[in-house]
Amino acid sequence: AAAVLVRENDPQAELFILQRGMAMSYVLLDDGSRQILRFLYAGDMLAVSALVYRDSPETVVALTDCTVCSFDRSAMTGLVTDHPRLSALIMVMNQMEKVALTDRLAALGRTSAKARIAALLLEMRNRMRMRDRAMGNSFTLGLTQEEIGDATGLTAVHVNRMLRQLEEDGLIRREMGRVTLLNEVQLAQAANYIDRFDGLDLRWLPPAR
Known part of the structure; x- marks a missing residue:
């Protein structure tokens, strides 16, 4: 377990x-x-x-x-007392999580199954890219279809169907546990996805002590 x-x-x-x-x-x-x-x-x-x-x-x-x-x-x-920049960064991370959850909530209520899966794939790749700027459009998914379903409000069968549809549309490729985003622009359009990491403005952060 x-x-x-x-x-x-x-x-x-x-x-x-x-x-x-x-x-x-x-x-x-x-x-x-x-x-x-x-x-x-x-x-x-x-x-x-x-x-x-x-x-x-x-x-x-x-x-x-x-x-x-x-x-x-x-x-x-x-x-908080001795390292104001670090405590401010924790606040930033929490706000980013809040926005991500807001996007997920909106997707669960208002977007198609295909859009939810596409958005999750883009979000995962972008989260990984935050820690590895050299990462391209291919990444290890590391999730079961049941886990994807529990994140997107879908059954595992429906997840499998949507992943196949994204492949048939030429938007992704799956191979040996890895996913490659073949057409990121069209995938983002299909997902109604907004890259929240792209618009960060942290110029206000206090200097490190």
Whole structure:
């Protein structure tokens, strides 16, 4: 079974930085189904909700072999006081997550199944590219079709059908667990996708001490 870092509704006082690997956060709904909220990559902070909640509102689980650095939320007091730039960057990351979740919510309610899958592929590639600027249009997906479905509100069968359709449309290629984006412009149009990483403006950040 995958390693669980934080379990929904359990007491939570630690935060984590994902140093290596890939993880995800999710909630369980009343009918027992799972809604995946975020996929997490190296450099992401996990369980930030510990800053404001006693019990965790989500489960965070590793998808691959992961290395994490944990620290108690009490350490944030000194960080905010002594390292204002770092604390501001944490606020920036949280705002980026909020916008990403807003986009996902809008997609779940208003876009087609094909658009949801296309948007997820673009978002994953762009998240990975933030940490590897040399990355091209090919990447390891690292997800099952069930996991993709739980992130997009679709069944695994429907996910498989939409991936095949994107291939038939000449927008992606799948091979040995890797996905290649063949026509990024048309894929973004099909997804109604906005690259939120492209418009970042962090000039206001305080200088490092």
